[in-house]
Amino acid sequence: MKLPIYMDYHATTPLDPRVLEAMLPYFTEKFGNAASRSHAFGWTAEEAVERSREEIARLIGANDERSGQPDGKSIVFTSGATESDNLAIKGVAEFYKEKGNHIVTTKVEHKAVLDTCKRLEKDGYEVTYLDVDRYGMVDPDAVAKAIGPKTLLVSVMLANNEVGTVQPIAEIGKITRAKGVLFHSDAVQGIGKVPFDVNAMHVDLASITAHKMYGPKGVGALFVRRSKPRVRLTAQMDGGGHERGLRSGTLNVPGIVGFAKAAEIMRLEGKAEAERLVRQRETLKKKLTARLPEVHLNGHPEQRLPGNLNLSFAYVEGEAMMMAIKDVAVSSGSACTSASLEPSYVLRAMGVGEEAAHSSIRFGLGRFTTDEEIDFVARLVIEKVEKLREMSPLWEMAREGIDLTQVEWAAH
Amino acid sequence: MAYSDKVIDHYENPRNVGTLDKNDENVGTGLVGAPACGDVMRLQIKVEEGKIVDAKFKTFGCGSAIASSSLATEWLKGKSVEEAEEIKNTAIVEELNLPPVKIHCSVLAEDAIKSAIADYRAKQASRKKAAAE
Ligand SMILES: Cc1ncc(COP(=O)(O)O)c(C=O)c1O
Numbered sequence: 001m002k003l004p005i006y007m008d009y010h011a012t013t014p015l016d017p018r019v020l021e022a023m024l025p026y027f028t029e030k031f032g033n034a035a036s037r038s039h040a041f042g043w044t045a046e047e048a049v050e051r052s053r054e055e056i057a058r059l060i061g062a063n064d065e066r067s068g069q070p071d072g073k074s075i076v077f078t079s080g081a082t083e084s085d086n087l088a089i090k091g092v093a094e095f096y097k098e099k100g101n102h103i104v105t106t107k108v109e110h111k112a113v114l115d116t117c118k119r120l121e122k123d124g125y126e127v128t129y130l131d132v133d134r135y136g137m138v139d140p141d142a143v144a145k146a147i148g149p150k151t152l153l154v155s156v157m158l159a160n161n162e163v164g165t166v167q168p169i170a171e172i173g174k175i176t177r178a179k180g181v182l183f184h185s186d187a188v189q190g191i192g193k194v195p196f197d198v199n200a201m202h203v204d205l206a207s208i209t210a211h212k213m214y215g216p217k218g219v220g221a222l223f224v225r226r227s228k229p230r231v232r233l234t235a236q237m238d239g240g241g242h243e244r245g246l247r248s249g250t251l252n253v254p255g256i257v258g259f260a261k262a263a264e265i266m267r268l269e270g271k272a273e274a275e276r277l278v279r280q281r282e283t284l285k286k287k288l289t290a291r292l293p294e295v296h297l298n299g300h301p302e303q304r305l306p307g308n309l310n311l312s313f314a315y316v317e318g319e320a321m322m323m324a325i326k327d328v329a330v331s332s333g334s335a336c337t338s339a340s341l342e343p344s345y346v347l348r349a350m351g352v353g354e355e356a357a358h359s360s361i362r363f364g365l366g367r368f369t370t371d372e373e374i375d376f377v378a379r380l381v382i383e384k385v386e387k388l389r390e391m392s393p394l395w396e397m398a399r400e401g402i403d404l405t406q407v408e409w410a411a412h
Numbered sequence: 413m414a415y416s417d418k419v420i421d422h423y424e425n426p427r428n429v430g431t432l433d434k435n436d437e438n439v440g441t442g443l444v445g446a447p448a449c450g451d452v453m454r455l456q457i458k459v460e461e462g463k464i465v466d467a468k469f470k471t472f473g474c475g476s477a478i479a480s481s482s483l484a485t486e487w488l489k490g491k492s493v494e495e496a497e498e499i500k501n502t503a504i505v506e507e508l509n510l511p512p513v514k515i516h517c518s519v520l521a522e523d524a525i526k527s528a529i530a531d532y533r534a535k536q537a538s539r540k541k542a543a544a545e
Contacts, residue, residue, distance in 0.1 A: 317450055319474035354448035391429050393454035393470040394447060409446030
């Protein structure tokens, strides 16, 4: 077993070696510009891009209604999900501005969605940020209630990047379709890992990125529904008119080929991989909670990403914990890990309490996680939590039976 | 974030972790911070004839908070109460090479020292008062 151990698969994933292999020729002998229509170099690149579109469409069930075949034309390539989220939300808001000015989203979205919405608010749009329950779950009824005559778009993520909660996308899709409102989902974290089908779930726009599914960084896609309804967008990047005018810029052909290979692997192996990850995740959780009291799960116990285990270790601060297990790469919702000194807004929206947020650790398991690593991490975490609790005045007070919520803390 | 070697040293080998008897009239206890803010320090001093003969801490907080309080206990031992009062957070920042986002950890350590001294003095004052009555 090699150290350090990577358990931060929500942040990014390593490239699958098969993906790298597929990409390599497109850096060297097949280097053409996919927009070059006049020679074989361009045609080769273009063919590769079109095949890639179909492979990505296939993964998310973006099939043409008549032929039943994957509709590659519904895939717009971008530089990643941040750009896809921006294009979807700003693109819809701008294109349909005569029709309305209201967007519905949730408090636990990624910043790529939240900050895009904030920007639109500055431009005069209205945004409703829906609450979530203590598991981080959005209530479809709340979505229905929030939709009004001026609502253009609902944006709800497939799965949360911090706590792994999987949202009821199919139910929300039913509502938005019935009300004639467009539905965007940031599907980055869940693609290939949990069920996602844009047709079955009535999703009209979906953001994806390659680097969270063992593909390269800097390439992503936006699915844009082409019929029933046909979604229109205002381009946010002007130039040579690539991607049918929706996103100008020379295509990142090696990146796109890698993205498609990653999608193919996910389509073929994702289900088995998810089952293995659920087993490893539950093993890790059981080992930790069997030995350590007062360890709390953040997020939904069942409706969650297979590889996500987000735990709060009461009376131990998250950053100190990460320092103690420095041979394991994880992340924390603790304030100390962010420049802002604010603890995770996702945990706050779930109402788990600031203390729990400061004590949270996200273990992100993935394709290359081994059982041996799970055992090692479990042992290390148990040892370090016990050590840090011995150093924690809160642990000592709690042992003495002092109710920490009744103490008058000198907040600073 | 990369930590300085001194922070790592104090974090991995914290000095003077522990608990003194808070009911001992020669012990001053300072409890500062709040769980909701992500750091709580408890710092205790034991004073004999005006000199700090022992100091202990327990800290809930990040590595820099633990290191700041560990360093504080090291500095307190052997000092007079008056000398201890002169310890400034800036000295802790300098010694541990704390980056700007961690300065609040040193401020908390200074607060903990002041609060422990205040508690000790309050105990002494009430003892004198009791003796006078
Ligand atoms: C849910 C979610 N949306 C969007 C993004 C941004 O993706 P990208 O890094 O491709 O811009 C991420 C990754 O950080 C994410 O987890």
